[in-house]
Amino acid sequence: MTVQEKSFRPARRIGAIGVSEILKIGAAAQRLKREGRPVIVLGAGEPDFDTPDHVKAAAEAAIRAGQTKYTILDGTMELKAAIADKFRRENGLHYESCEITAGAGAKQVIHNAFMATLSPGDEVILAAPYWTSYADMVKIADGVPVDVLCREDNGFRLDAEDLERAITPRTRWLLLNSPSNPTGAAYSAAQLRPILDVLMRHPQVWLMADDIYEHLTYDGAPFVTAAALEPGLKPRTLTVNGVSKAYAMTGWRVGYGGGPRELIAAMAVVQSQSTTNPSSVSQAAAIAALSGPQDILIGRREAFQRRRDLVVDALNAIDGVSCRRPEGAFYTFASCAGLIGRRTHDGMQIDSDSAFCRYLLERHDVAVVPGSCFGLAPYFRLSYATSDQNLRDALDRIANACRELS
Numbered sequence: 202m203t204v205q206e207k208s209f210r211p212a213r214r215i216g217a218i219g220v221s222e223i224l225k226i227g228a229a230a231q232r233l234k235r236e237g238r239p240v241i242v243l244g245a246g247e248p249d250f251d252t253p254d255h256v257k258a259a260a261e262a263a264i265r266a267g268q269t270k271y272t273i274l275d276g277t278m279e280l281k282a283a284i285a286d287k288f289r290r291e292n293g294l295h296y297e298s299c300e301i302t303a304g305a306g307a308k309q310v311i312h313n314a315f316m317a318t319l320s321p322g323d324e325v326i327l328a329a330p331y332w333t334s335y336a337d338m339v340k341i342a343d344g345v346p347v348d349v350l351c352r353e354d355n356g357f358r359l360d361a362e363d364l365e366r367a368i369t370p371r372t373r374w375l376l377l378n379s380p381s382n383p384t385g386a387a388y389s390a391a392q393l394r395p396i397l398d399v400l401m402r403h404p405q406v407w408l409m410a411d412d413i414y415e416h417l418t419y420d421g422a423p424f425v426t427a428a429a430l431e432p433g434l435k436p437r438t439l440t441v442n443g444v445s446k447a448y449a450m451t452g453w454r455v456g457y458g459g460g461p462r463e464l465i466a467a468m469a470v471v472q473s474q475s476t477t478n479p480s481s482v483s484q485a486a487a488i489a490a491l492s493g494p495q496d497i498l499i500g501r502r503e504a505f506q507r508r509r510d511l512v513v514d515a516l517n518a519i520d521g522v523s524c525r526r527p528e529g530a531f532y533t534f535a536s537c538a539g540l541i542g543r544r545t546h547d548g549m550q551i552d553s554d555s556a557f558c559r560y561l562l563e564r565h566d567v568a569v570v571p572g573s574c575f576g577l578a579p580y581f582r583l584s585y586a587t588s589d590q591n592l593r594d595a596l597d598r599i600a601n602a603c604r605e606l607s
């Protein structure tokens with residue numbers, strides 16, 4: 202061990218954050234692949250489609266036009282105009298440019314918001330199961346994540362009474378993600394209403410609406426965002442979105458938010474002393490995505506809906522597994538309760554969802570993520586953002602793996 206290694210001491214806020222189980226599974230899957238095993242990874246949080254050609258062309262043109270310098274800190278005026286137009290056109294939400302921010306992904310926007318608003322001990326209510334990064338982002342900002350469990354028999358949606366009970370004088374935010382990673386659950390207007398009614402009674406609680414999966418809703422269900430449904434909440438709502446999932450642009454790193462100008466200004470302060478503007482070239486690409494032809498979204502949504510049905514039907518045909526049909530995103534969150542207590546033929550006991558996922562990976566070359574990583578067991582999350590053929594092969598393997606248990 203070198204002297205430098207000995208004297209390294211991580212900050213307290215980092216110590217509170219464990220190495221994510223998801224990353225461990227990803228690393229194990231990569232190791233097996235390197236050893237030559239035909240592992241199918243159903244863990245991806247990104248569409249397998251390509252970024253549209255007109256978006257790539259806009260980025261190339263931006264480079265040639267010399268748009269390669271610093272831009273306005275939280276987005277060019279052109280990008281903010283494209284975002285304002287998107288909010289108006291698709292969500293019926295009106296934001297001025299001073300009420301709009303752009304960062305390096307929705308993730309940075311959420312991080313900025315927590316850093317700008319949380320003081321030590323401030324609480325953020327998270328509807329569990331949730332995207333694991335939420336809790337860690339709250340902790341990095343010295344806040345306290347408060348989990349409220351969303352039961353499967355409530356469609357993995359937050360119950361208004363449970364929310365009311367979780368609110369304390371320290372509550373600063375409720376973070377709501379519809380459609381949800383990891384469950385795919387989405388809220389209709391009628392399902393969202395009682396939650397917003399609770400928030401209307403607690404003026405100290407702000408709402409962060411993570412709409413990143415907005416364009417991935419199925420069966421013709423209209424997407425609903427909170428600030429449009431309840432204009433009374435708009436002055437304390439941050440509506441978060443981005444181009445990653447809708448336009449298959451995860452690597453470009455552009456996300457955005459709309460909210461009250463004081464919040465947006467405070468978020469700009471955080472961004473000004475960390476990353477400054479999102480990539481100038483990516484901003485040009487995001488303008489093309491938001492303002493260009495939108496028909497591409499329809500075909501992709503149909504492809505995802507077909508895959509969802511393929512996955513849900515195949516999972517429900519497996520003895521010991523059950524899966525509700527999610528309304529959106531590209532994940533299924535299936536129960537493996539019926540498999541707990543069974544044994545592999547060489548005597549390994551399936552005593553948890555983690556054990557089941559380990560067994561799937563190590564013996565059957567399929568990587569999925571245990572529900573316990575997201576705060577609800579015994580479940581597993583399967584991402585269907587991969588080809589139909591990969592999905593069919595993986596589901597055959599999962600079915601075989603379950604049949605071998607006794």
Ligand code: PMP
Pocket residue numbers: 246305306307308309332378381382411413442443444445451455456
């Ligand atoms: N919110 C949710 C629920 C997500 O699943 C993700 C990506 N996994 C993000 C936000 C972040 O998206 P990005 O930073 O790529 O815009």
